[in-house]
Amino acid sequence: MRVCATTLLALLLLFIASHLNAGSTPAPPPPPPSRPNVLLIIADDLRPDLGCYGFSAVQSSNIDKLAARGVRFDRAYCQYPVCNASRVSFLTGLRPDATQVFGNDVPFRTKLPDVVTLPQYFRGNGYVTIGLGKVFHRGGNVEDVRGERDDPASWSLARYFTTTAVGKTGEGRNLTGGKVDWCRWLAANGEDEDQPDGQIARDAVALMEKHRDEPFFLAVGFHKPHDPFVAPKKYFDLYPLDQIKLNVDPPDQSPAPPPAIAGQWLDEFAKFTDVERREFIRAYRAGTTFMDAQVGKVLDGLNRLQLSDRTIIIFLGDHGYHLGERGWWNKSTLFELSARAPLIIAAPGVEAGVFSRPVEFVDLYPTLVELCRLPARSDLHGQSLSPLMREKRPFWDKPALTQVRRGKFGGRSVRTERFRYTEWDEGRQGVELYDHENDPGEHKNLASDPAHAETIAKLKPLLQPTPTKPADVHKS
DSSP states (O other), rough: OOOOHHHHHHHHHHHHHHHHHTTTOOOOOOOOOSSEEEEEESSOOOOOGGGGGOOTTTTOOHHHOOOOOOOESSEOOOSSSHHHHHHHHHHOOOHHHHHHOOOOOGGGGOOOOBOHHHHHHHHHHHHHEEESSSSSSSTTTTTSSSSSOOOGGOOSSEOOOOOOTTOOOOEEETTTSSSTTTTTEEEESOGGSSHHHHHHHHHHHHHHHTTTTTTTEEEEEETTTSSSSEEEEHHHHOOOOGOOOOOOOOOOOOOOOGGGGOOHHHHHHTTOOOOHHHHHHHHHHHHHHHHHHHHHHHHHHHHHOOGGGGGEEEESSSSOOSSSSSGGSSSSSSSSHBBOOEEEEEEETOOOOOEHHHHHHHHGHHHHHHHHTOOOOOSOOOOOOOHHHHOOOOOOOOOOOEEEEEETTEEEEEOOOOOEEEETTTTTTTTEEEEETTTOOOOOOTOOOGGGGHHHHGGGGOOOOOOGGGGGSSBO
């Protein structure tokens, strides 16, 4: 048989190659990133009505599982109980006096054009930074994505999501007859992914898989339980209306100064019937459980991808919420219900536990910087929580400060381990003092009680505004 020269040459090259590769092993996979990943999960308008916080009326099994393996902070407080102002504060590490963001209509870059945000700092230190849904306030609102789209300097990639046509249909109504647009609920048709939060969970898992071999900072901004109270019908079905118990204030509750609750919508809230109050609470709880289910999908994906042992997980609500207490059905107050929100941190090498002293959301930026071994910043207003988690130090007496504006007047509040002290317009419009040791519901205002004059004298200096001016804050 005759064999051409070309064929002989090909056979020779194949023989040489096979011998050169004999005994070799496949190239090893690339080593894991030297720094841990960050998974930051933010829920919107979430009060601590969760099983892990001792509230059994709401089904929150996935967040409860996270709390069981992380550190649960029982007294965590936002710096401003409104979405935009709160998020700008903890994502810049600055208090509202420095950010000058006091509402939902102010893009923070108009006040702080050069500030280095938390994800931006991680991006500058070699992380892929991904923002899904509502992380910063503007651009993350599913009802209106026409304006500024989040913060391009912070993200390698940012995505926003909208409700499908099917997800906009179902049974529901406006509880004010249309007078207050946001005050409505919908037990929606369709599945989880017909809603933005379901789409966010899906994409979060896909992007973790795509970037599993490089350090990532993934911020997942779920919209629920924020109004409008929309969730797939199956979550409403978990809460029969006739089993919803109303939150009723005691009849001997001492009055708070008018700025504490003054504002629009009070008249409409006062018109609620018991059925409408139950519908509101039911819808809020349905949204909470819907959000919890999406948290479960993200955490299951993290486990499936074998990333849990090198990922720091932070779960928090951006601020609290009233569900009828003091006749209020929203946030924007300086009561415990509005200022306090859940915070859970699970990190590799950190034992599970509970920390019961006050901490602040402004502490998150320095905490993550330390946990991820990035260069420390001396220009942040918070204090790292890492020593509390790693060393379980019993001593921590830093108070938590929250501020808000209601109508014409600004209010400032300080929360220590025992007391909450609040001043409106530097005390000219009223003062509040609540003893949480004996009155956790903040029903009896002790500000005028001479027996507590010394307590007020100690707490009052803590309300001084942060001296830092916007021009002095950290820049890139």
